[in-house]
Amino acid sequence: MAEGLLLSEDEFHQGIYELKELSDRIGDLWVLASEKSSKFLSKRVIQYLPLCPEQTDDSPRDEIAVLEKEESLETLSDLEITATETSERILCSCEYHIIFSSSYGVPVLYFNFYKQDGSLLKLNDVWSTIPDAFNDRLIEEKWTFITQQEHPIRHKPFFHLHPCHTGQLMKASSSLSTSNTPLEYIIRWMSSIAPVVHLNVPMKYAHFLPDGTPG
Amino acid sequence: MASKEEKLLQFSPFSSALDTGFWHQLTQLKLDVFQLDDAPQPLTGYFFNGDASGIPSHLNLDYNAFQPNFKVPIRHFPSRGFIKNTNTLNDFKTIDKRNLLDTTGKEIWQSIVSGEALENPTLLSRFLLLTFADLKKYNFFYWFAFPALCAPEKITVKERKKINQVLTDEQVEQLLIAYDKEFLPKHVAFFLGKKTKTSFLLAPLKYFDDFYSGDDEFFLCVCDPCNLDDYPGWPLRVFLTLAAYHWSEKLGGVAKVLCLRDRFKEGVRSVDHSLVFTVDLPSISHLTESPRCIGWEKNERGKLGPRIVNLGPSMDPSRLAESAVDLNLKLMRWRLLPSLDLDLISETRCLLLGAGTLGCNVARSLMAWGVRTITFVDNGSVSYSNPVRQTLFTFEDSMNGGRPKAECAAESLRKIFPGVRTEGHVFSIPMPGHSVTDGTKDHVKRDVERLEHLIEDHDAVFLLMDTRESRWLPTLIATAKTKIVINAALGFDTFLVVRHGVRLPQRAVAMETSEKASLTQSISGHQLGCYFCNDVVAPGDSTRDRTLDQQCTVARPGLSMMTSALAVELLISLLTHPQRGQAPADIRSKDEELNVDTECPLGLVPHQIRGFLSRFNLLMPTGQAFDQCTACSNIVVEEYRKKGFEFLLNAFNEPSYLEDLTGLSEMHLSTMDEEVWGFSDDEEM
């Protein structure tokens, strides 16, 4: 089914343990999560995403308006500092999970972007946040295609990058280097997909690759 | 950078940042554990002093917030709180919010006075969350408070500097080494610091007495989630209350505060944006009562009020199923057929006449294509033999005389996919040759009108009934109303799927006989024949003439699935063709067809598909509309338009009426289709 350069589950575990150690050393925020006997890497970052804030939804705002009038509570602070959302950006919690796919034998990135109230960005919105530079690739290269899926461990909707071409991609990008440890595999893979989904992968990771480039 | 003018120290408040996982967990706990218990439940949130420039300070609650042993993520700091989830919206509105906040304020004050907060500084960072979860509509009302005690009442800033105006690079390095060793791994956000002649030292709050010496420059240190150049973040506020209570006198009413901001960019650490404030810190050790407490968060409109979030799209299982089904189809389009118009397909309203084997399987295939409106008409009930072949029914449906098929099929569709709009109508379709008496006339008239309305309200009609003659009336009505008709019929191991010609709307009855197809390439859609164009015998009571053998015949079990699938795929191809119902039927030879560029993105749109299962063979013949057809010819359609039910009554009652009208009787028995199409698609006769 899957082709190209693959990982075993043990190699994946070794890779994510080592990546977690590296992450700690360079101030990245990956956390080893363990849920329902599955181990995966998880990271949560608050950042602005390039997206217009939408105003309309079907919640009963009238109820809130009544409360606003009735309450006579002291204000929290005389200092008004709120998120500066403009017409081009929106503050989001971005949650990333790196999970092993045993059917494809590759790591898979699951992610969700939440607005501050916890509501999920819609798939169309996620597509529209993808940097322009990747639009052509998105249309042409199916492997970068972002879609919505049930999270394999939490069984809730998450976005993910389909793993069906990861093996081939990794084979192509690693053919230049001599060795390929699980850690190197995961760093290369992560670096190649990260920009599409606003995941920051510090250049410093590349220092731990034999040829010094993230692929 | 240093500013000398004295002004009040102001704090940048937290804003709350939740994720869907948190709301999922709350929902699950409410349903399984809390139920009607609205006692406050403990929660853990966290904040961060390492955000990128421009990010406002935020307190996060995530999927793990309810876990008792939740360890906050690396480089983050815990905030302990509780959630008060009310049972009703009214409780949410009327609960005494001042009292709720004061309760937490008193706890904080108590932990300061008792010294407990010196041992466990996490007690300084608290929050509370008031919620009401409307789980029917997936609306969550919520309101955060980040409690702060108003003591000292006023704190003035004497001086504000950047860290590197106060500490040398070496001292900063010493600070970070101690911080990384003692405080960061334990997620402790509050500690003490001092600059001696030789180094920079840190200590936990509880060691103040040993650590503080009047000689060294002393700092209250806080991990500061704020990113602003001029202001500290919220956690400092309660910390200063503690310091004013315990240490103000020793410090001589003045304190230096180090707001540690610790950011990594591209793997390189920077604390340069950390601030050092020198502030007046009047003593509050004389206070015996808990100071007043403030801290309710403003909502997104800047008002002191709750927020509301609707999570229907990501929590309501029906809506999740709907979007997953849509997404599946969109994936197919994205990857293989970019020009496919899925909206057009999903908006096509389909009327299924017959809810037997063909009806059940056609409905399933339509649903798989994202069709959202599916209506059944059937007069039968589910019998014991049905469920194994008729894929929308189960054994239970066949018990106690059996449930009406049309209603049962609709209900079953909704169970499979709640996003479908479906109805079942239980009535029989009037047939030619089945005479109507005065006693039954009104009833038949009502059924005819019902059928006329249903056909009017749908875009495509599937003819999937048991008998040949029951297809006559819907064929006629649909022709008159220029609707798409897909007709599927089964023999024992043969089948026919045919799309009827759709007359051009502007001249629906003006199909000229001279307009014969140029028999070279194709026949246009409006010239194509109907199911009856191939027959030269008008539909009559076919059950009457049939031999017992024929009546008991049932189709090979797989045949219905194949036929249903092809019927649906034919409709989809037709809908996808730019000319829709008027799409021409290709009459090239089979080999040519395979290589031809098609206008429809899905390929050819044949007129008929005839299958012969004994040979596993398919043919795609094309037939022109027959100008003496008893169901679709102009003369019949015109009579029906002019005389309506009166005309139909004649057709129902007089066996030779249709033949006489069309002139067919002259040719009676001259030809006969060799395959007996349309005698049974059901094992019940």
Ligand SMILES: [Zn+2]
């Ligand atoms: Zn006809």
